Amino acid sequence: MTASPSITIGPLARAQGAVVLPGSKSISNRVLLLAALSNGKTTLKNLLDADDTQVMRNALRKLGVSVTDQPNQVCVIEGCGGHFPVRDADLFMGNAGTAIRPLTAALAMQGGDYRLSGVPRMHERPIQDLVDGLRQVGAKITYELQEGYPPIQIGAAPIKITDIVKVRGDVSSQFLTALLMALPLVATESIRIEVIGELISRPYIDITLKLMARFGVKVICPDAQSFIIPPKISDQVYSSPGELLVEGDASSASYFLALGAIGAGPVKVLGVGSNSIQGDVAFADALAKMGANITATDESIEVSGVSNSSGKLKGITLDCTEIPDAAMTLAVAALFAEGQTRLNNIASWRVKETDRIAAMATELRKLGAAVEEGADYITVEAPAKLADWKSPASGIDTYDDHRMAMCFSLAAFGPNALKINDPNCVAKTFPAYFAEFAKIVS
Numbered sequence: 001m002t003a004s005p006s007i008t009i010g011p012l013a014r015a016q017g018a019v020v021l022p023g024s025k026s027i028s029n030r031v032l033l034l035a036a037l038s039n040g041k042t043t044l045k046n047l048l049d050a051d052d053t054q055v056m057r058n059a060l061r062k063l064g065v066s067v068t069d070q071p072n073q074v075c076v077i078e079g080c081g082g083h084f085p086v087r088d089a090d091l092f093m094g095n096a097g098t099a100i101r102p103l104t105a106a107l108a109m110q111g112g113d114y115r116l117s118g119v120p121r122m123h124e125r126p127i128q129d130l131v132d133g134l135r136q137v138g139a140k141i142t143y144e145l146q147e148g149y150p151p152i153q154i155g156a157a158p159i160k161i162t163d164i165v166k167v168r169g170d171v172s173s174q175f176l177t178a179l180l181m182a183l184p185l186v187a188t189e190s191i192r193i194e195v196i197g198e199l200i201s202r203p204y205i206d207i208t209l210k211l212m213a214r215f216g217v218k219v220i221c222p223d224a225q226s227f228i229i230p231p232k233i234s235d236q237v238y239s240s241p242g243e244l245l246v247e248g249d250a251s252s253a254s255y256f257l258a259l260g261a262i263g264a265g266p267v268k269v270l271g272v273g274s275n276s277i278q279g280d281v282a283f284a285d286a287l288a289k290m291g292a293n294i295t296a297t298d299e300s301i302e303v304s305g306v307s308n309s310s311g312k313l314k315g316i317t318l319d320c321t322e323i324p325d326a327a328m329t330l331a332v333a334a335l336f337a338e339g340q341t342r343l344n345n346i347a348s349w350r351v352k353e354t355d356r357i358a359a360m361a362t363e364l365r366k367l368g369a370a371v372e373e374g375a376d377y378i379t380v381e382a383p384a385k386l387a388d389w390k391s392p393a394s395g396i397d398t399y400d401d402h403r404m405a406m407c408f409s410l411a412a413f414g415p416n417a418l419k420i421n422d423p424n425c426v427a428k429t430f431p432a433y434f435a436e437f438a439k440i441v442s
């Protein structure tokens, strides 16, 4: 795909206003799949309209599910009761991890022939731990190019229920999410899923479990590494909740919350708050630790500047294993902090939309920051004085990574105008990002 024209923004001094958040990507793609697998009709409200959720909708349509987009982010799904009408399909999943991984698992339970592929970067993003998990119940999956990576082919094969399925959780939590959502379709006996080793990104598993419960399937968690899928009592496993409202996206909220701290605020995000099911709301706690003034209600979070006596944020050291996406925002917010910021346990950044540790380090250095990167951490120290900020004429590269583009918009609060290359890559999760940004900054 050709890159979109660069934009130049700033230098900016003030951020103030309110932003209504688009629907959560993580919730949207889960409820699309759960609604498709359910019995009956589901009306999804505030569903995210972005590349990642469009690939999921299109895949479901190709599989014979009726998915009807209505005005104002409403989408109506006629569930197929666990069995996709189309038994043979070639599906393009773009670069949406939350689409390809859960759908692979659901399709492996269908007894049909399917192929799943994506953009070139998707073919560099691992899927082996999920395939290994699915093979334990007899799924027939082959790799088309490189062992362990999409494209993959799923062949019709009878599913054999075993009482235990083991899966690794240290590369991506999406593999466990995928098994959790798919195995109830075939669980004639209860199935125990056991996570081998560390489980990263745990809050995303909680999102999965909570949404499965909304669709009638309650998983039992006897300990932090074990998940028991109950035996199905009828062929209709998932039942539609009728209507479901998708929360605002907590990861998308992080950019505006950071702006409220850097640009004095107040900046309020609407659609996500203290009763959210998304782990990324903990970004607000990290920002508070840096000194930002935060207030939250059940459905909103507001940031109004910084309470430190210096008037600036201060650097922190943080274990980011539970907030891998919002942690990227902290790396760029660190440009406006006194002292070093160190983000630990972010190895998964290397296998996402790009190698995010390398990309973040390269682009922050272009602005004059002192950055150290390790296998699973990054440290960032802001340029010592305003005069030390650099203004790269070639601009900030975004690596076809929506979060790189959104994060680096914060850097327009430095002393120089900032050029951002290929800004439209934000379409993966937040097509209107720069329009919303423009409304609150000056």
Ligand SMILES: O=C(O)C1=C[C@@H](OP(=O)(O)O)[C@@H](O)[C@H](O)C1
Pocket (backbone or CB within 6 Å): 025, 026, 027, 097, 098, 171, 172, 173, 174, 177, 200, 201, 204, 324, 325, 348
């Ligand atoms: O399950 C999900 O909705 C997600 C899980 C996380 O991925 P990992 O589990 O690979 O860290 C996160 O980075 C991604 O944006 C969304």
Ligand SMILES: C=C(OP(=O)(O)O)C(=O)O
Pocket (backbone or CB within 6 Å): 095, 096, 097, 098, 099, 325, 352, 353, 403, 429
């Ligand atoms: C890692 C991300 O996406 P994906 O769902 O494709 O894994 C992300 O949105 O930051």
